[in-house]
Amino acid sequence: MVNRSDVHYFGAGPAPLPTAVLEEAAQVLLNYKDKGVGLCEISHRSPEANAILAETKQALITLLDIPDDYDVLFLQSGGSGEFSATVYNLVAIWVEKKRAKIAEEVGDNQDEVLARLRKVVDEELKLDYLVTGSWSLKASQEAARLVGAKHVNVAADARKANGGKFGAIPSEDQWSLTPRTAGGGPALVYFCDNETVDGVEFPAFPKSLEGDDAPLVCADMSSNFISRKVDVRKYAVIFGGAQKNIGNTGIAIVILRKSLLPPHATPASPDLLRQLNLSVGPIVLDYPTIAKNNSLYNTLPIFDVWVAGQVMLGLVNAYGTKRIGGQEEISNEKARSIYDTLDKYPDVYRVVPDKSVRSRMNICFRVHGGDADKEKGFLAGAEKKGLLGLKGHRSVGGIRASNYNAVTTEGANLLVKYLEEYAKS
Structure with a gap:
């Protein structure tokens, strides 16, 4: 059995969610605020629903x-x-x-x-x-x-x-x-x-x-x-x-x-x-x-709406007066470390977009010039290390590492480590 803690998911959407939010979601689906009914079962016009809307x-x-x-x-x-x-x-x-x-x-x-x-x-x-x-x-x-x-x-x-x-x-x-x-x-x-x-x-x-x-x-x-x-x-x-x-x-x-x-x-x-x-x-x-x-x-x-609210409240509580600036710092640092590693091995990796407009969220690159077999091998090796969801969009192919907020710094660092190991091998 593979545990959630064993993998890091880089899919572009649906994307990963904070584990703490999902654990709480599992509870409220069954019994919201000890009412005996789950959150999917309450009226959207109830006081509880209005409170969730306002909070979110x-x-x-x-x-x-x-x-x-x-x-x-x-x-x-x-x-x-x-x-x-x-x-x-x-x-x-x-x-x-x-x-x-x-x-x-x-x-x-x-x-x-x-x-x-x-x-x-x-x-x-x-x-x-x-x-x-x-x-x-x-x-x-x-x-x-x-x-x-x-x-x-x-x-x-x-x-x-x-x-x-x-x-x-x-x-x-x-x-x-x-x-x-x-x-x-x-x-x-x-x-x-x-x-x-x-x-x-x-x-x-x-x-x-x-x-x-x-x-x-x-x-x-x-x-x-x-x-x-x-x-x-x-x-x-x-x-x-x-x-x-x-x-x-x-x-x-x-x-x-x-x-x-x-x-x-x-x-x-x-x-x-x-x-x-x-x-x-x-x-x-x-x-x-x-x-x-x-x-x-x-x-x-x-x-x-409740899930979205819990995700955003988590950021509010985590960053305080920094607001979204706190998350921006982390997003930028994760993206920087991944791009720096890709740029370090130009004979192995090629970042697709121009450097001036590289997305911090969706890091698209090719392996060995887009060689299909080698990219399949790259993806297979990543999966063995618990790095999932790296396949590029079906319309363009290649590799795509989506660096969303729920991708932890640990996950980004493990991807960097794999990029280094693959390039050197």
Whole structure:
């Protein structure tokens, strides 16, 4: 029998969870707070469920120092569902702003308002995407499916600057962002902060997206959530699936600027969107509805929220006033030691992404130039030492060591030791 303590898991998602959280989870699944029923069995509208939601939300607010003018939502969408949700919600806001402006100019002539609005949508509606890996590519493709390819502006495609493959981020002077003008600009600018498949991470927030007239920035942080400091104010929407750094599969977490919610902002009505041949999103992805109902419009998996909350509370208790900065220091050190070892043996290992954008979370490399048999041997040798989950994504192959928060320093050190032994053998 293999014990949990005998292995170190580097899978990219579902990812490892802190053992202490899993041990407690085993107990609450059977009997939550001595109530005689398990956590998966309690009502999502019970006082206990509301307390779990509040505690989990507060833990995230504390860790990332989220300002009061932001809300935190929990949805069952997963990260991929948020590809759609960001489009549905922010396009509806963009359309309503345009409609209101036209109505001010032409008055109550609804036929004229609709005619002019159709022209504005046809000519001006743009969604900017920075395509730096597999997930931002999927997000841009989903946007094109929902609103039409003519409205999607791929402002940067990393493959064009990297021999047709992902692994770099084009310099910002090469981006073709939709121009920002008074009362104009894209409905959103979208990027994936960390590309799980391709091992590419933005080293910092893009400078070209800063400023008072900055567009609505949506960032997918599924695989580097709560691993480093984030200036939340620079984003309109941050989202991430829980199953990598935060919890188990089942929920997505959204950090949303409250100015995008009623009464500050009003989305276009479903009837108007249909008249404009634009998609109407499902109610379970509608941010105003989810926010109004404290994430409980439909049956939220409270157990999944509880797990995420326990993980985040563990970090709050561990790092105190350092907040997420404490975890960032550890994440950076683990990644540094692994990358330094890979770089030490260039005849054996080749790190896939460019050094300037190497992910701290997903360390992607090839062994002996990508020789299939030797990479299989490398993986087999790792498994014998209890180092699991190192196989690269099926779409790109190779090796991938995911350095999530629950990967201990001991686990990272054992991987480094194996990298050394393999290279020398």
